[in-house]
Amino acid sequence: MRADGTLAILDRWGRAALPGTVLLFFVLLTLAPLRAPYLSDTLPLLPVLVVFQFSLATPERLPGPLLLALGILLDLLLGGPGAPVGVSALGFVLVRAAVMANRRYLVGVPFLFQWAGFCILSWGFVALVWAFTTLWTWAPIDPVPAILQYVVVVVIYPLIAPLLARVRARDPLNVPELSRGSARPGETTS
Amino acid sequence: MAIRDDFEVVASQVRTVVQRFALGLLVIVTFGVMLVGKADTVLVEHARVLALDMVSPVLEAIARPVAYANRAIADLREFASLREENARLREENARLLAWQTAARRLENENEGLRSLARFREGPEASFITARLVGDSVSAYMRGALLNVGRRVGVAPGQAVVTGEGLAGRIAEVGENSSRVLFVTDVNSRLPVLVERTRERAILAGDNSPRLRLALLQSIAGVQTGDRIVTSGHGGSFPVGIPVGEVVETSEGTVRVRPFTDFSRLEFVRVVDYGVTGLVGTGGGTPAPSAPPAGVRVR
Known part of the structure; x- marks a missing residue:
């Protein structure tokens, strides 16, 4: 069945760990002091992009509890005083669930459809975080920076998504059950 | 089967x-x-501090090359305008030398007057220099992470300054890391003085690059170009740190532009004033130190 050489084991582990590691990297990158205007403002939304893209390709390697943990980590690292901890986790979990439920419309379709899907889902994410932060701090928070963030991340989606989309099942026989039947391998991108 | x-x-x-x-x-x-x-805000605070301490070495590793690249880009840009920059600096130097003379004269005069009046100065401030290892900027927060923490004496409420002026205050402190809340953050409220009129006010942030001057007794006295400095009320900040200048006064709102350029912060100084005032968690304000023996304070 499976080759059990050291390399094969490493390969399996590496594949299993990759999406989580990439997501962790982007969560940490959120805090990196990049001085690029606009780009550094959008960094907090990049993890959503990663969650979306990997939920398309390999949702089984990005399980819910992992998203929960990383979302809470993101909130802890990013949050100011009074901001709700766990709202990003909620957003991640919901984005994953939404992608899983709509694989039919998102996997194996032209890139533009995926982009549109990302627009809708990340809008939901931004709205969710904004609403919860407003409720939690009970203060009117200017939505304009959040909307700006959203616009920038939607615009840079085509730059990053194809890179992330290379992470996917390689071999037709390796296609996990979840994606079987709904999409042929190699169709996760345009 | x-x-x-x-x-x-x-x-x-x-x-x-x-x-x-x-x-x-x-x-x-x-x-x-x-x-x-x-x-349970205390629990969350602990978790935040723990997370900060865990990631700050990683962030520091990321921050160094990023800072290097940024500096290289800035250098390249400056090469282009070297000549003009030089001329400008020479001019500024001349002006500053004149100011230095004036400052020396005033310092001497001040010292003389102080000894005449037996004026007792506030506690001496000491500085802790820190590197910015992380941005904490999102749609809801304006802040940064520093690579210094409790181990070197950083405490919540301390002022964070740059060469230009006040940047913010320390909000959370870990063992080897801390989070600074910029004055532009929506949670930032700062007791200040209008330098020219000595009028007290509160400087409030709202996550935008401009600050709002609130709780002024009379807005009429404030003019565009007035400098805003910390007032030291509340006890946690030294008096007279420059914060910004008034750029807009229109129907009831006074807008202040901070001196600090938050987009290119790399090193900051944390001011340890020896007093953690109302915002601190260190068990309230300690009593002011007694005057040295033999000096009578009137």
């Missing part, structure tokens, strides 16, 4: 149910976390 198939069907059904249930469970957990965070 048939039994096995049945079993597999049931198993897959169970798996589906669990998967469906898993989403609900995760959502419930996130709500639980949020509620706990709302109810």
Whole structure:
């Protein structure tokens, strides 16, 4: 069945760990002091992009509890005083669930459809975080920076998504059950 | 065979149910976390500090090359305008030398007057220099992470300054890391003085690059170009750190531009004033130190 050489084991582990590691990297990158205007403002939304893209390709390697943990980590690292901890986790979990439920419309379709899907889902994410932060701090928070963030991340989606989309099942026989039947391998991108 | 198939069907059904249930469970957990965070702020604070301490070495490793690249780009840009920059600096130097003379004269005069009046100065401030290892900027927060913490004496409430002026105050402190809340953050409220009129006010941030001057007694006295400095009220900040200048006064709102350029901060100084005032957690304000023996304070 499976080759059990050291390399094969490493390969399996590496594949299993990759999406989580990439997501962790982007969560940490959120805090990196990049001085690029606009780009550094959008960094907090990049993890959503990663969650979306990997939920398309390999949702089984990005399980819910992992998203929960990383979302809470993101909130802890990013949050100011009074901001709700766990709202990003909620957003991640919901984005994953939404992608899983709509694989039919998102996997194996032209890139533009995926982009549109990302627009809708990340809008939901931004709205969710904004609403919860407003409720939690009970203060009117200017939505304009959040909307700006959203616009920038939607615009840079085509730059990053194809890179992330290379992470996917390689071999037709390796296609996990979840994606079987709904999409042929190699169709996760345009 | 048939039994096995049945079993597999049931198993897959169970798996589906669990998967469906898993989403609900995760959502419930996130709500639980949020509620706990709302109810027990101390716990969340501890968790934040722990997370900060864990990631700050990683961030520092990222920050160095990023800072290097940024500096290289800035250098390249400056090469282009070297000549003009030089001329400008020479001019500024001449002007500053004149100021230096004036400052020396005033310092001497001040010292003389102080000894005449037996004026007792506030506590001496000491500085802790820190590197910015992380941005903490999002749509809801303006801040940064520093690579210094409790171990070198950083405490919540201390002022964070740059060469240009005040940047913010320390909000959270870990063992080897801390979070500074910029004056532009929506949670920032700063007691200040209008330097020219000595009028007290509160400088409030609203996550935009401009600050809002609030609780002024009379707005009429404030003019565009007035410098805003910290007033030292509340006890945690030294008096007279420049914060910004008034750029706009129109119907009831006074807008202040901070001197600090938050987009290119790299090193800051944390001012240890020896007093953690009202905002601190260090058990209230310690009593001011007694005057040295033999000096009578009137």
